[in-house]
Amino acid sequence: MDIKIKITDRNGVTHEVDAPTDMNMNLMEIVRSYELAPEGTIGICGGMAMCASCQCYVQSDHDLPEKSDDEEAMLAEAFNVEDNSRLGCQIHMTEELNGLEVELAPEE
Amino acid sequence: MIKSDILIIGAGPTGLFAVFEAGLLKLKCHLIDALPQAGGQCSEIYPKKPIYDIPGFPEILAGELVDNLMEQIKPFQPGFTLGERAEIIQKQKDDSFVVTTNKGTKHNAPIVAIAGGLGSFEPRKPILENLSKFEDKGVAYIIKDPEVYRNKKVVIAGGGDSALDWSIFLADVAAEVTLVHRRNEFRGALDSVEKVQYLKNEGKIKLITPAEITGLKGGAKLEAVIVKKASEDEEEVTLEVDNFIPLFGLSPKLGPISNWGLEIEKNAIKVDNTLDYQTNIPGIYAVGDVNTYPGKLKLILCGFHEATLMCQSAYQRIFPDKKYVMKYTTVGGVTGFDGSKKEAPKAVVKAIE
Numbered sequence: 170m171d172i173k174i175k176i177t178d179r180n181g182v183t184h185e186v187d188a189p190t191d192m193n194m195n196l197m198e199i200v201r202s203y204e205l206a207p208e209g210t211i212g213i214c215g216g217m218a219m220c221a222s223c224q225c226y227v228q229s230d231h232d233l234p235e236k237s238d239d240e241e242a243m244l245a246e247a248f249n250v251e252d253n254s255r256l257g258c259q260i261h262m263t264e265e266l267n268g269l270e271v272e273l274a275p276e277e
Numbered sequence: 278m279i280k281s282d283i284l285i286i287g288a289g290p291t292g293l294f295a296v297f298e299a300g301l302l303k304l305k306c307h308l309i310d311a312l313p314q315a316g317g318q319c320s321e322i323y324p325k326k327p328i329y330d331i332p333g334f335p336e337i338l339a340g341e342l343v344d345n346l347m348e349q350i351k352p353f354q355p356g357f358t359l360g361e362r363a364e365i366i367q368k369q370k371d372d373s374f375v376v377t378t379n380k381g382t383k384h385n386a387p388i389v390a391i392a393g394g395l396g397s398f399e400p401r402k403p404i405l406e407n408l409s410k411f412e413d414k415g416v417a418y419i420i421k422d423p424e425v426y427r428n429k430k431v432v433i434a435g436g437g438d439s440a441l442d443w444s445i446f447l448a449d450v451a452a453e454v455t456l457v458h459r460r461n462e463f464r465g466a467l468d469s470v471e472k473v474q475y476l477k478n479e480g481k482i483k484l485i486t487p488a489e490i491t492g493l494k495g496g497a498k499l500e501a502v503i504v505k506k507a508s509e510d511e512e513e514v515t516l517e518v519d520n521f522i523p524l525f526g527l528s529p530k531l532g533p534i535s536n537w538g539l540e541i542e543k544n545a546i547k548v549d550n551t552l553d554y555q556t557n558i559p560g561i562y563a564v565g566d567v568n569t570y571p572g573k574l575k576l577i578l579c580g581f582h583e584a585t586l587m588c589q590s591a592y593q594r595i596f597p598d599k600k601y602v603m604k605y606t607t608v609g610g611v612t613g614f615d616g617s618k619k620e621a622p623k624a625v626v627k628a629i630e
Binding site for chain 2: 207208209210219276
């Protein structure tokens with residue numbers, strides 16, 4: 170099943186997109202698949218929580234899975250971090266996330 | 278002037294494998310890489326991560342893959358210019374190229390193969406007003422000569438291995454070492470974390486956590502940093518220092534290559550994928566993650582394929598009149614430039630009575 174996600178890109182434009190929950194995709198990959206950020210500026214490490222290029226601010230009050238140690242550590246070294254910062258590559262698309270609203274953090 | 282047949286920019290898996298394929302064609306390679314070691318991302322970002330889609334290897338650590346590639350190309354004696362970034366390219370009268378690094382090392386080759394991955398790894402700089410003003414005037418992102426910090430007051434920011442390791446090292450050199458990190462937890466080798474704990478207890482390292490540097494002060498050179506603690510009252514303290522070393526890891530940037538007149542699309546170099554992965558400049562190829570074409574996949578295995586076809590084309594370019602057909606290594610073996618020879622053992626022909 171597809172869920173709806175609202176993603177505000179780095180230019181402030183909000184896109185409502187369909188995200189599949191059965192393709193083992195994460196939020197960073199959804200952003201890339203819709204080309205909402207130029208290639209080479211997001212998902213640089215490929216989704217290993219080893220860069221912060223997919224950092225986003227979660228604006229809706231969805232219950233997200235806890236951050237792993239890797240994600241915590243990476244966010245502690247990233248820039249422009251806010252309390253609602255997450256790494257998109259660590260947010261897997263599940264039905265519970267229907268209606269999720271996020272904003273992409275600025276490019277470092 | 279370092280001369281070779283193919284000058285490869287980028288010593289990641291694709292660049293390394295290109296040495297092998299070139300070697301089979303008796304072409305000699307030299308590699309340039311901005312990092313101090315070969316292997317590219319595999320060595321720098323994820324040496325301990327297993328890769329599952331290298332053909333023939335159900336599972337291999339990225340670091341092991343690099344070790345294997347280095348072993349595989351050893352007979353072809355590649356040259357390396359490591360820790361230097363390819364900066365300028367100049368076409369010569371004889372159609373060859375001269376590539377000069379940021380440290381002035383010059384390389385000449387008839388063929389340039391860019392296997393630059395995501396670009397060269399540059400230090401990640403914190404977002405601070407006046408940061409660039411104090412670069413080399415108290416602010417440095419890479420420690421080149423630790424002696425610079427002798428008897429100085431140094432503040433290091435960061436929470437990874439390099440922040441820990443340099444804090445430990447400079448504790449014996451500098452007059453004062455302060456380590457500032459946004460969290461209480463550090464991500465590093467266990468013994469580094471324990472050593473910093475020990476040095477903190479001994480009073481040799483001052484630790485300020487959770488906190489971050491929010492401002493820089495000084496005139497002609499850095500004189501103080503502002504540290505904001507992440508406690509409830511967000512207390513700000515001014516710390517008098519001579520040096521500020523932010524160590525937030527590295528991130529890749531396409532960098533100077535983007536000014537070489539190559540056609541760029543989506544932060545990657547456009548190549549001819551119907552033939553040989555040549556760029557819009559004849560004689561310059563781009564292989565691996567650094568290139569783009571319809572249907573491009575940034576996979577190591579695709580880089581290997583691209584490097585192989587690139588070498589065939591390079592050979593034809595260098596020797597336009599020579600006839601050549603590809604030879605299987607099972608048939609031709611591998612003859613190294615070092616005189617080594619690997620080949621399949623001959624079958625025994627003997628009657629059975």
